[in-house]
Every structure is written in structure tokens, then in C-alpha cells.
Amino acid sequence: MKQDEIRRVLIIGAGTMGQQIAWQCAAHGCDVVLYDVAAPALENALRQLNDYAAELSAQGFLTTDQCEAARRRITTTTDPRTAAQEIDLISESVPEDPKLKGKVFAQFNALCPPRTIFTTNTSTLVPPQFARASGRPDRLLALHFHPPVWAHNIVDVMPHKGTDPEVTACVLDFARRIGQMPIHLKRENHSYVFNxxxxxxxxxxxxxxxxxxxxxxxxxxxxxxxxxxxxxxxxxxxxxxxxxxxxxxxxxxxxxxxxxxxxxxxxxxxxxxxxxxxxxxxxxxxxxxxxxxxxxxxxxxxxx
Ligand SMILES: NC(=O)c1ccc[n+]([C@@H]2O[C@H](COP(=O)([O-])OP(=O)(O)OC[C@H]3O[C@@H](n4cnc5c(N)ncnc54)[C@H](O)[C@@H]3O)[C@@H](O)[C@H]2O)c1
CATH class of the missing domain: 1.10.1040.10 (N-(1-d-carboxylethyl)-l-norvaline Dehydrogenase; domain 2)
Known part of the structure; x- marks a missing residue:
């Protein structure tokens, strides 16, 4: 898969980071599905997305039209089946627990097309802690953002030994396409570079x-x-x-x-x-x- 084939992104977990990553992807032209187990989290995320739009257009980063277009590209759901449809890349932002992350990836492995790339935004864990549970270790790697994502536009890209190098190359290109400067880690490291x-x-x-x-x-x-x-x-x-x-x-x-x-x-x-x-x-x-x-x-x- 080439980075420009990543059109539809699923964000799992609509908390602090999921909201921001959703916005960043949508503002750079991706269709985004924001999924959470908790409906109130999605309601809160929608309010936050409106605030981001107002803030970024007031600061002159984006025009009102660009903000509205970005907002229209984001849909929300609590239904995993709906969330998984035709997804090219997952960005996972559920709480920092390796068992939970493994469970969530296993759940979406059963629902997503074979081409879907799985990325985790974990702050301190490493992909091998849930690579096997994910069911597709060769398409799993870390893509770790720093908040506020549009301002601190540095993202760690950390494959593990089992990640297909073509998948890593695709994610590095995708990171650039969504306005991020990728930091490519040559080996796994808890907490990545800045952290x-x-x-x-x-x-x-x-x-x-x-x-x-x-x-x-x-x-x-x-x-x-x-x-x-x-x-x-x-x-x-x-x-x-x-x-x-x-x-x-x-x-x-x-x-x-x-x-x-x-x-x-x-x-x-x-x-x-x-x-x-x-x-x-x-x-x-x-x-x-x-x-x-x-x-x-x-x-x-x-x-x-
Ligand atoms: N907050 C940061 O500054 C920051 C920065 C970089 C990375 N991270 C990492 O990102 C991840 C998320 O952190 P956060 O601060 O956004 O957390 P958060 O608590 O703000 O949000 C987590 C969201 O995940 C949802 N969730 C829980 N279980 C779920 C499941 N099974 N399926 C779908 N959604 C589920 C929760 O309802 C919640 O809305 C963590 O791994 C964290 O280490 C956080």
C-alpha cells in the first residue's frame, strides 16, 4: 500500500489524543471515523473538535471553509463493525494498558480488511507487548503523537522487528502527508525519543x-x-x-x-x-x- 492510498482512518479512543489525531488527519484530507466505547466521550470529542476549528481559524492557521470541510470528514460511532468498514489505517489511543490495547487490536483484526495498517499511540509501551494479540504483527507499529498535535508536529515512528519495512515506509510518508515531521526509531525504545x-x-x-x-x-x-x-x-x-x-x-x-x-x-x-x-x-x-x-x-x- 502507498501512503496516498491511506484515505480512510479509524481513530480508536476519543479522549485527549484521539480527538487531536482525528482533527489532524481530517484537516489534511482524510476521511476519519472516531470510535469509542463510551458515547459521552464521543459527545465531548465533537465539542472539542468544534473548539479546535474555532481556535485554528481565529489564529489564521486555517480558513473557516477549511475547518468546516475538516469537520465534515469526521464521523463518530460506538459500533465497532461500522467503525471498521473500508479502513486503511488505525490510530489507537485507548488507555495505557498492554492487555487492553491487545484486546482492542484483536477485536479490529477480525473486523478490518486485510490491508488495514494498525498503529498505536502508546506513550511508554512497545509494539511487541501486543503484536501477537493484534493478529497482524507485520502491519503493526507505533505512530506516537505529541499534543497539541498541530503545534508540536513531531511524531515518533517505531516499527518492531516483525513490522514489514514497506508498512513502515508507508507510515513515514503518511505522517508527512498529515503535516507531521516523523522521527524514525531504528530500534524499539520505551518512551520513544522526546519522552x-x-x-x-x-x-x-x-x-x-x-x-x-x-x-x-x-x-x-x-x-x-x-x-x-x-x-x-x-x-x-x-x-x-x-x-x-x-x-x-x-x-x-x-x-x-x-x-x-x-x-x-x-x-x-x-x-x-x-x-x-x-x-x-x-x-x-x-x-x-x-x-x-x-x-x-x-x-x-x-x-x-
Ligand atoms: N495525553 C497525552 O498527552 C498523550 C500523548 C501521547 C500519547 N498518549 C497515549 O495515548 C493513549 C490515550 O491517551 P489519552 O490521554 O488520549 O487518554 P484518555 O483517557 O483521554 O482517552 C482514552 C479514551 O479511550 C476510550 N476507551 C477505553 N477503552 C476503550 C476500548 N476498549 N475501545 C475504544 N475506546 C476505549 C475511553 O472511553 C477514552 O475516551 C495512551 O496510550 C497514552 O499513553 C497520550
């Missing part, structure tokens, strides 16, 4: 907060002031979604037994998730949204 570099920063930021060394604002302030960044680790975790960050921290805390601090950090995150404070998506996380305090000019610049 491998940034995860230790997140982990140490959480350690500082969980151990009561400094407040969340002070930790972000130090990072933003010195690195001249507009957002710190806690602001970024709010953007990702604290439930997703907790899933990842909890998963690794159970595997890296010698690091008790990882469990402490996961418990610290859980205390937010249990209160429904999930970050930007719920309006409250480490900060309150909209207009979080870290975006105020005086957050890192003294008036003196």
Missing part, C-alpha cells in the same frame, strides 16, 4: 512535590525561568491529563521495584485523579483552567 529525555524531568518534578521539597508553582517557576519555557513539567502534565500520567506512573512503579519513590509519585498523582482533577480536560489539575496562574506574566518575571 525518554523528558520523563526523568517529570519524575524528578513529581519527586520534589511528593516529598514536599517545594510547591508545584515553585518547581514549574524554576524550570520555566531558567529554561526560558512557557510551560513547566506540572503544566505539561495537566495538558497530557493526570489520569494518563497516573496510568503510566502506576504501571512503571509496579515494574521498577527498587524505586520506592516511583510508587510515592504515583500515589501523589492518584490523590489528584481521585478528586476528579485531571488537568486541562476537567478544568482543574495542578492548576485551574482556563487562564492557569503559570501563564501570567508575573509568574516568572519579577516586577521589581
Amino acid at each position: 525518554t529525555m523528558f520523563s526523568p524531568v517529570n519524575r524528578e518534578a513529581l519527586t520534589l512535590a511528593a516529598n514536599g521539597v517545594a510547591s508545584i508553582e515553585e518547581i514549574d517557576r524554576a524550570w520555566m525561568g531558567i529554561m526560558e519555557m512557557s510551560i513547566g513539567p506540572f503544566g505539561l502534565m495537566d495538558l497530557v491529563g493526570l489520569d494518563t500520567v497516573w496510568h503510566i506512573s502506576h504501571y512503571w512503579a509496579r515494574r521498577v521495584f527498587f524505586m520506592r519513590q516511583l510508587k510515592k509519585n504515583a500515589d501523589f498523582l492518584k490523590s489528584y485523579v481521585d478528586r476528579g482533577w485531571l488537568g486541562v480536560k476537567s478544568g482543574h489539575g495542578f492548576y485551574s483552567y482556563p487562564n492557569p496562574v503559570f501563564q501570567r506574566p508575573d509568574f516568572i518575571r519579577s516586577n521589581q
